[in-house]
Amino acid sequence: MKKIILAEDDPGVQDSVKLILERAGYEVTVMINGDPLISNEYELPDLFILDKQLSGINGLDICKHLKKQEQTKDIPVIMLSADPNIRKLAGTACADDALEKPFSMHVLRDMVAKYVG
Secondary structure: OOEEEEEOOOHHHHHHHHHHHHHOOOEEEEEOOOHHHHOOOOOOOOEEEEEOOOOOOOHHHHHHHHHHOOOOOOOOEEEEEOOOOHHHHHHHOOOOEEEEOOOOHHHHHHHHHHHHO
Protein backbone atom coordinates (compact mmCIF):
# COMPACT_ATOMS: atom_id res chain seq x y z
CA MET A 1 0.00 0.00 0.00
CA LYS A 2 1.36 3.42 -1.00
CA LYS A 3 1.97 5.81 1.90
CA ILE A 4 1.14 9.51 1.84
CA ILE A 5 1.99 12.19 4.40
CA LEU A 6 -0.50 15.04 4.48
CA ALA A 7 0.67 18.17 6.34
CA GLU A 8 -2.48 20.28 6.72
CA ASP A 9 -3.78 22.30 9.68
CA ASP A 10 -7.40 22.66 8.56
CA PRO A 11 -9.41 19.77 10.12
CA GLY A 12 -12.00 19.86 7.34
CA VAL A 13 -9.39 19.52 4.61
CA GLN A 14 -7.55 16.86 6.64
CA ASP A 15 -10.67 14.73 6.98
CA SER A 16 -11.78 15.13 3.35
CA VAL A 17 -8.39 14.40 1.81
CA LYS A 18 -7.71 11.48 4.16
CA LEU A 19 -11.11 9.91 3.45
CA ILE A 20 -10.86 10.25 -0.33
CA LEU A 21 -7.31 8.92 -0.50
CA GLU A 22 -7.93 6.04 1.90
CA ARG A 23 -10.94 5.01 -0.17
CA ALA A 24 -8.63 5.06 -3.20
CA GLY A 25 -6.37 2.56 -1.41
CA TYR A 26 -3.65 4.76 0.08
CA GLU A 27 -2.36 4.85 3.65
CA VAL A 28 -2.52 8.48 4.84
CA THR A 29 -0.68 9.97 7.81
CA VAL A 30 -1.90 13.44 8.83
CA MET A 31 0.35 16.02 10.44
CA ILE A 32 -1.02 19.34 11.72
CA ASN A 33 2.28 21.14 11.17
CA GLY A 34 5.62 20.57 9.52
CA ASP A 35 7.78 20.15 12.61
CA PRO A 36 8.11 16.33 12.28
CA LEU A 37 9.09 16.77 8.62
CA ILE A 38 11.84 19.25 9.43
CA SER A 39 13.18 17.09 12.27
CA ASN A 40 12.91 13.85 10.22
CA GLU A 41 10.50 12.20 12.69
CA TYR A 42 8.42 10.16 10.26
CA GLU A 43 8.45 7.03 8.10
CA LEU A 44 9.37 7.73 4.50
CA PRO A 45 6.21 8.01 2.38
CA ASP A 46 5.68 7.59 -1.35
CA LEU A 47 4.25 11.13 -1.59
CA PHE A 48 4.01 14.34 0.45
CA ILE A 49 1.00 16.66 0.29
CA LEU A 50 1.81 19.98 1.98
CA ASP A 51 -0.38 22.95 2.74
CA LYS A 52 1.45 26.20 2.01
CA GLN A 53 0.07 28.02 5.03
CA LEU A 54 0.93 25.81 7.99
CA SER A 55 1.34 27.16 11.50
CA GLY A 56 4.99 27.56 12.32
CA ILE A 57 7.03 26.51 9.31
CA ASN A 58 5.69 27.50 5.89
CA GLY A 59 4.87 24.57 3.60
CA LEU A 60 7.10 25.98 0.87
CA ASP A 61 10.07 25.95 3.26
CA ILE A 62 9.26 22.37 4.23
CA CYS A 63 9.19 21.42 0.55
CA LYS A 64 12.59 23.05 -0.03
CA HIS A 65 13.95 21.15 2.98
CA LEU A 66 12.58 17.82 1.71
CA LYS A 67 13.98 18.36 -1.78
CA LYS A 68 17.46 19.05 -0.33
CA GLN A 69 17.56 15.86 1.76
CA GLU A 70 19.14 12.80 0.16
CA GLN A 71 16.44 10.42 1.49
CA THR A 72 13.48 12.58 0.35
CA LYS A 73 14.68 14.53 -2.69
CA ASP A 74 13.06 12.11 -5.15
CA ILE A 75 9.74 11.74 -3.30
CA PRO A 76 7.02 13.76 -5.08
CA VAL A 77 5.53 16.78 -3.30
CA ILE A 78 2.11 18.29 -4.03
CA MET A 79 1.46 21.75 -2.56
CA LEU A 80 -2.03 22.93 -1.56
CA SER A 81 -3.01 26.57 -1.07
CA ALA A 82 -5.77 29.13 -1.45
CA ASP A 83 -3.12 31.42 -2.99
CA PRO A 84 -3.89 31.85 -6.71
CA ASN A 85 -0.13 31.91 -7.38
CA ILE A 86 0.49 28.51 -5.79
CA ARG A 87 1.72 26.87 -9.00
CA LYS A 88 4.45 29.48 -9.43
CA LEU A 89 5.33 29.44 -5.71
CA ALA A 90 5.42 25.65 -5.67
CA GLY A 91 7.79 25.69 -8.62
CA THR A 92 10.22 27.93 -6.76
CA ALA A 93 10.17 25.43 -3.87
CA CYS A 94 10.86 22.51 -6.28
CA ALA A 95 7.43 20.94 -5.64
CA ASP A 96 6.29 18.45 -8.25
CA ASP A 97 2.76 19.85 -8.52
CA ALA A 98 0.23 22.16 -6.86
CA LEU A 99 -3.50 22.59 -6.38
CA GLU A 100 -5.34 25.79 -5.58
CA LYS A 101 -8.03 25.55 -2.88
CA PRO A 102 -10.87 24.88 -3.23
CA PHE A 103 -10.17 21.91 -5.46
CA SER A 104 -12.07 18.89 -6.66
CA MET A 105 -11.27 15.72 -4.75
CA HIS A 106 -11.31 13.90 -8.10
CA VAL A 107 -8.56 16.19 -9.37
CA LEU A 108 -6.50 15.54 -6.22
CA ARG A 109 -7.02 11.78 -6.48
CA ASP A 110 -5.96 11.81 -10.14
CA MET A 111 -2.91 13.94 -9.32
CA VAL A 112 -1.88 11.55 -6.53
CA ALA A 113 -2.30 8.58 -8.89
CA LYS A 114 -0.09 10.34 -11.43
CA TYR A 115 2.80 10.36 -8.94
CA VAL A 116 2.37 7.16 -6.97
CA GLY A 117 0.10 4.99 -9.08
